[in-house]
Amino acid sequence: MINQKKIMNLTFTCFLTLVAIFFLVRLAPGDPVERLLGPEATYEEIQNYRNDLGLNETVFLQFKTFFLKTLQGDLGKSLFKRKDVMVLLSKHFKPTLTIAFFTIFISSFFGVILGLISAIYKSKKPDHLLRLFSILALSFPIFSLGPILVYIFSVKLQAFPVSEWGDGGFKYLFLPVLTLVIPLSSVLSRFTRNKFLEEMKAPWIEVLKAKGLSSLSINLRVLKVCSPSLLNVIAIQLSVILAGTMITETIFDIPGMGSLLLEGIQNRDYPVVQGVILYSTLIYMIIYFLTDYIAQKCDPRISD
Amino acid sequence: MKVKSLKIKENGELLIGGLICSIFLLWSLGWYFYSTFINGSIQSPFVPKMNMKYELVLPLQENFLLGTDVYGRSLFEVISSGVSYSILISLTVSFFASVIGLIIGYFSISGNNSIKRLFDFLTNFVFILPSLLLAILLMSFSGQSLFGLILVLVLTGWPSYAKLARGETKRIMGLCYLEGAKSMGASRLRIMLKVIFPEILPVFVVNIILGLSGVIISEATLGFLGLGGSEYSWGVLLSMGKDVLLEGPHIVIISSLVLGLLIIGLNFFGDGLRDFLDPKS
Numbered sequence: 235m236i237n238q239k240k241i242m243n244l245t246f247t248c249f250l251t252l253v254a255i256f257f258l259v260r261l262a263p264g265d266p267v268e269r270l271l272g273p274e275a276t277y278e279e280i281q282n283y284r285n286d287l288g289l290n291e292t293v294f295l296q297f298k299t300f301f302l303k304t305l306q307g308d309l310g311k312s313l314f315k316r317k318d319v320m321v322l323l324s325k326h327f328k329p330t331l332t333i334a335f336f337t338i339f340i341s342s343f344f345g346v347i348l349g350l351i352s353a354i355y356k357s358k359k360p361d362h363l364l365r366l367f368s369i370l371a372l373s374f375p376i377f378s379l380g381p382i383l384v385y386i387f388s389v390k391l392q393a394f395p396v397s398e399w400g401d402g403g404f405k406y407l408f409l410p411v412l413t414l415v416i417p418l419s420s421v422l423s424r425f426t427r428n429k430f431l432e433e434m435k436a437p438w439i440e441v442l443k444a445k446g447l448s449s450l451s452i453n454l455r456v457l458k459v460c461s462p463s464l465l466n467v468i469a470i471q472l473s474v475i476l477a478g479t480m481i482t483e484t485i486f487d488i489p490g491m492g493s494l495l496l497e498g499i500q501n502r503d504y505p506v507v508q509g510v511i512l513y514s515t516l517i518y519m520i521i522y523f524l525t526d527y528i529a530q531k532c533d534p535r536i537s538d
Numbered sequence: 539m540k541v542k543s544l545k546i547k548e549n550g551e552l553l554i555g556g557l558i559c560s561i562f563l564l565w566s567l568g569w570y571f572y573s574t575f576i577n578g579s580i581q582s583p584f585v586p587k588m589n590m591k592y593e594l595v596l597p598l599q600e601n602f603l604l605g606t607d608v609y610g611r612s613l614f615e616v617i618s619s620g621v622s623y624s625i626l627i628s629l630t631v632s633f634f635a636s637v638i639g640l641i642i643g644y645f646s647i648s649g650n651n652s653i654k655r656l657f658d659f660l661t662n663f664v665f666i667l668p669s670l671l672l673a674i675l676l677m678s679f680s681g682q683s684l685f686g687l688i689l690v691l692v693l694t695g696w697p698s699y700a701k702l703a704r705g706e707t708k709r710i711m712g713l714c715y716l717e718g719a720k721s722m723g724a725s726r727l728r729i730m731l732k733v734i735f736p737e738i739l740p741v742f743v744v745n746i747i748l749g750l751s752g753v754i755i756s757e758a759t760l761g762f763l764g765l766g767g768s769e770y771s772w773g774v775l776l777s778m779g780k781d782v783l784l785e786g787p788h789i790v791i792i793s794s795l796v797l798g799l800l801i802i803g804l805n806f807f808g809d810g811l812r813d814f815l816d817p818k819s
Contacts, residue, residue, distance in 0.1 A: 258676065372805070373802045374794060374798045375758060381790040385790065476670075480674075480763075481763070495674070507675070
């Protein structure tokens with residue numbers, strides 16, 4: 235059940251995020267206009283430009299315009315590229331979305347399957363092997379895994395191009411997605427294994443066994459019970475994916491949200507930074523609350 | 539005591555993890571002493587020297603054990619600085635984050651109503667924000683200093699400790715011996731310090747150790763994106779290594795292996811300690 239309290243909470247959190255982002259960006263040292271116009275610009279030129287951009291008004295007035303415009307979906311113009319932030323975002327959004335989408339689906343698939351294998355063969359060879367693999371995979375952070383994979387696949391085997399996006403086809407997508415899938419599927423398989431084994435100890439399993447159900451159908455039922463917590467873990471991992479895609483974009487030179495954000499930060503391009511952070515935070519929060527809702531639907535025992 | 543020592547021997551994870559962690563601790567302490575007392579002073583500690591003559595030397599050549607980096611610095615010296623730097627950062631950050639988390643978590647259960655609600659909301663609000671995104675934002679605008687880095691990592695790191703402390707306090711509040719302490723007239727401060735905190739401590743220590751690797755990775759991620767607090771951060775080294783993957787793959791490979799080993803060690807040590815302290819498993 236979607237209750238009003240949750241929606242209120244979501245709205246309030248989003249509003250606070252908006253406020254936090256706005257003020258953080260403005261408290262930062264460094265002036266975008268001086269940077270944009272270069273050291274030769276005169277005082278008047280700078281002031282005129284600031285007036286044009288509305289940077290000379292009081293911070294609260296600026297916030298009011300920013301807030302009202304954001305509600306209308308207008309995120310302003312990039313100070314450097316002279317383009318609407320919305321246009322920039324939608325252009326850079328596609329690579330990030332593609333990578334995140336494939337990562338989530340592939341790693342959920344492999345994570346759950348490997349976790350199940352691990353749980354069914356508990357304390358036997360496949361289990362030990364998979365656990366060792368997941369420990370190793372989790373010990374190498376994305377930014378060290380990425381270059382190692384590039385070294386193996388692109389430099390030694392020459393199977394994939396080095397750091398290119400091209401048309402975003404399979405051969406450009408493979409390494410970035412693999413870099414993210416390896417740690418994520420390890421987390422999920424570890425979690426699936428533990429959760430599955432925990433549920434298998436529950437008393438209602440005895441009932442299923444007494445009814446004479448095959449072990450396959452028992453396993454499927456247990457998996458269904460585990461699914462809400464699995465969803466929850468995937469939702470929590472979303473923030474890791476979000477940050478992870480940014481790092482992979484830096485490693486593989488992909489023109490996505492991450493590169494847009496870093497570029498914006500370097501240039502003190504307020505509207506772009508605001509836009510990217512706002513966009514990703516909002517998406518992240520909406521998915522977070524959605525999974526919360528789905529989890530409640532799957533297992534009515536979970537409620538606030 | 540005999541039973542406990544037997545348990546340690548059976549616990550392979552704890553042994554291996556402990557061994558790896560102590561090696562790293564000794565390494566960083568040794569490097570600290572070497573750079574401040576033997577080959578430098580407290581005012582100007584020894585830093586790896588740049589020498590363009592030895593650019594990107596491969597390991598075991600020209601008297602360099604692990605080769606050199608892009609600036610011709612000995613990779614062993616750079617990694618040593620990185621090890622002591624990241625261990626120092628992770629310990630400091632974990633200490634402050636866990637203390638703040640402990641206090642906020644405790645008072646979000648036992649404070650008065652408005653404090654409860656405020657702390658609860660604060661914890662959930664910061665917890666729900668994508669922490670690395672927040673760290674990137676804060677770091678890029680706070681100027682890249684060591685103090686700023688520690689502050690940012692503490693700010694993004696405390697909510698998980700607060701959640702843990704909250705859950706544990708809630709559990710202990712329901713136990714009988716707390717009622718015993720109350721009925722004997724123990725003050726709230728005494729209950730907090732002598733009853734609840736010692737009970738939380740084992741779980742907390744395990745989580746701090748497991749959290750150390752998270753801090754090391756976050757710090758290195760910021761360094762990788764060019765937002766770190768030191769040029770000896772692992773992230774800086776890896777980001778430099780990825781650009782010269784063709785000429786000098788040893789930078790990426792060696793520093794990844796060392797970093798991976800440290801993280802494996804910390805995770806093993808934490809997991810092993812948890813099994814050791816938890817009599818149920």
